[in-house]
Amino acid sequence: MATTSDIRKGMCIDLNHDIYSIVEFQHVKPGKGAAFVRTKIKSLTSGRVLDHTFSAGHKVDEVRVERRKFQYLYNDDMGYHFMNNETFEQVNLAEALIERAEFLKEGMEVEVLYHADKEMPLSMEMPQYIIMKITYTEPGVKGDTATNTLKPATVETGAEVRVPLFINQGDLIRIETSTGAYMERVKQ
Structure with missing residues (x-):
């Protein structure tokens, strides 16, 4: 209390x-x-x-809550499936318990919050920043770095992110998962 x-x-x-x-x-x-x-x-x-x-x-x-590291495996009609790398325990969570599920990538390390007394998964937290590859966007033009104009881009998980005009298809970008916003371009 x-x-x-x-x-x-x-x-x-x-x-x-x-x-x-x-x-x-x-x-x-x-x-x-x-x-x-x-x-x-x-x-x-x-x-x-x-x-x-x-x-x-x-x-x-x-309420006592424990954070446990899990690896994202896949999703189907039963929910999103995760595996604990130490115990190989698998747990599936409903989409309502996952914030920003569109950024989940196979093999990604996440934290699952567990109710310590009831051994029940409560929710899933993603890393603060993730790096994704742009699979589709309109091509950038030389000199497009001067303005703060944004264009839509699709990342490898199928999610859409607003990026600056100079970002091209195949570029790696850092995304803040809490807002889904573009942070910076990452060197390959």
Whole structure:
């Protein structure tokens, strides 16, 4: 059992018979009235993000969560399949539990969040940055580096990313997985 003063980013709590992760929080002490904690919480079972306010001193049930490294294998009508490289245990997750599933590439290392007490997978987290190869985009023209104009490009997993005009087919790019945004071109 924890209180609102123990709330921190990434903490997992049990609230209304669901498990939530704290995405962001802010302790507020108004000049008039009682203090409170304003939070943005994400459900680990459904992926919904909610705004929730706790009064100061409110007790919250902290959930013990373990992060385990898994390798992405494939997806089918049963869901997305992952394998633990140490124990060779396989687990499949529904698409709702995976953020940015369009960037999953066979053999990619990911982290699966497990409920430590119930041994139940909750969600999957991708690495912060991934490197992908451009499979299709309109060709760039010499001198297109002067503006910040973006064009659509398809990466090797089939996902579409907006990239600068100078990016060509076959280039490797770094993508930030949380936003799906182009970061930079990578030398081959």
